[in-house]
Amino acid sequence: MTPPRLLVRGIHKRFVDGDRTIEVLRDVALEAGAGEFVSVIGPSGCGKSTLFNIIAGLEDAGAGAVHVDGDLVTGRAAHTEAFAYMPQQDLLFPWRRVMDNTTLGLEIRGVPRAAARARAGALFARFGLAGFEEAYPYTLSGGMRQRAALLRTVVQERPILLLDEPFGALDALTRMELQEWLAAVSSEFGWTVLLVTHDVREALLLSDRIVVLTPRPASVAATIAVPLPRPRALEVLADRAFIEAETGVLRALRAGSAVPVDGSGGGR
Amino acid sequence: MIRPIGRVLPALLLAAAILAAWEAYTRASGIRPQVLPPPSRVLLEGWAFRGLIWSHTLPTLGETAIGFSLAIVLGTAAAVAIDFSRAVRRALYPALVASQAIPVVAVAPLLVLWFGFGIAPKALVVALVTFFPITVGWVDGFASTERAASNLLRSMGASRWQVFRLVRLPGALPSFFSGLRIAITYAVIGAIFAEYVGAKRGLGIFMQLQQNSFRTDLVIAAVVVTAAISVALFLATSALERAVIPWHHASRETER
Ligand SMILES: Nc1ncnc2c1ncn2[C@@H]1O[C@H](COP(=O)(O)OP(=O)(O)OP(=O)(O)O)[C@@H](O)[C@H]1O
Ligand SMILES: [Mg+2]
Secondary structure, eight states: OOOOSEEEEEEEEEEEETTEEEEEEEEEEEEEOTTOEEEEEOOTTSSHHHHHHHHTTSSOOSEEEEEETTEEOTTOTTGGGGEEEEOSSOOOOTTSOHHHHHTHHHHHHTOOHHHHHHHHHHHHTTTTOTTOTTSOGGGSOHHHHHHHHHHHHHTTOOSEEEEESTTTTSOHHHHHHHHHHHHHHHHHHTOEEEEEESOHHHHHHHOSEEEEEOSSSBOEEEEEEOOSOSSOOGGGGGOHHHHHHHHHHHHHHHHHOSSOGGGSOOOO | OOOOHHHHHHHHHHHHHHHHHHHHHHHHHTOOTTTOOOHHHHHHHHHHTHHHHHHHHHHHHHHHHHHHHHHHHHHHHHHHHHHHOHHHHHHHHHHHHHHHHSOHHHHHHHHHHHHTTSHHHHHHHHHHHHHHHHHHHHHHHHHTSOHHHHHHHHHTTOOHHHHIIIIIHHHHHHHHHHHHHHHHHHHHHHHHHHHHHSOSSSHHHHHHHHHHTTOHHHHHHHHHHHHHHHHHHHHHHHHHHHHHOHHHHHHHHHHO
16 A cells, blocks of 8 residues: 555644743644645644644654655655645745746755746746736735745645645635635646645635644544545535535534634634 | 925925025124124135035045945944854844944044054044944844744755845845945044044044134035035935835835
């Protein structure tokens, strides 16, 4: 049997802040097969970004392991090479034109400029950014900024994409548009994706499986499969299987929070 | 960028009003020009002595340029060292702050004593008074880098030097230019102050000589030249800033 593309086991994490210790993650485990789209959903402040930083190799875990294609990567120099990471803020750099923002990862890896621009340039149309290659980021709309940040992420051609609330800051209409668009492109390119979200419908629309986390300290409350073919369009919202999965996610979220959801201590 | 005349008009009107009031007062009160000359006299006498004033302006400009360049080089080097090493930060920061507590009045004569009446002590005084805002501008700018931005670059496999070059350095430029604009306004004054202590040529020594011979009009003319140089250098720094970091102003203006 081939090992899953991504296997995360027994992640623990606590932050020591002066004389205060905050336990953030308690024995979190998840996995994703190649080409699978897995969402991580949980209340604000439960530790989703922290989990992603650990998976991406940016932060040390107290305990636990990350395997990629069966190989342990935790603590290895090559750890970050398995992941392309899109942080919660778009972090487009104002001094770089859109094209130069999107080629940043390739530039760091030493890909020649012309080749990097060609690779990123080939994606601009599909990302709805054609004609904005030489624009500065401040001229882009919120939705375009997120698509540019996503382009910068995928053009690195790493095996696994980590997307931390890519649509969190957008208005409802733009968000819906981008969700449908992401559903289409992610199946089209066969990406393996781990997505953090607050939005139950977003998770249901995009994912093969949904990992529901409890409030801090986060552990896995439930993993719910969405047994519908991808890519899905908004019409799927009325589907029976969709509604069943939605009920399952909402139940797991509620069961996880013994205290009221907004008492989880997170703030944004 | 086109600057509409309406934006400079209030400043010009205010200046004209002050000059008119000054002129009227000196004429009405009959005050001696050795005490307070009218602006018209300052202008005419300053123009009559323009060759002499210019020959004293050039050394001052030279000292300012050398001292300021020195401050930029040293300030940048210090800031980069501070950013890369916590030990350097701990060692250097108190010394930097202390350097600003040094009364220039006391140090300038010592510098003349050590380095003579040439250009060196003046350039050093200029560097001393401009070094601090430049260094602090860089250091604050580097420190303003978001942790998430460094994380993003590290996720791309960037080395520490790449994070510095690609994010910390360009991100610090607006803060550096703020420091630079503050520094340039001290620079000319620093040079003139050092000349007061001991020099053969320069606007500072020119002012002192004219004061000793009660040519208050020429002292004021030299002050006007000094102010004009400061304003010109300030505007040049702002223009340089717009040329180097056009994205900064463009993105701020759309936010208004
Ligand atoms: N470097 C740190 N030091 C101390 N505490 C931290 C640190 N980073 C995160 N935390 C804490 O860990 C908890 C989880 O933070 P995290 O950003 O992972 O939450 P999140 O689930 O991503 O929240 P959100 O949904 O609002 O983005 C928070 O309570 C936060 O205050
Ligand atoms: Mg988060």
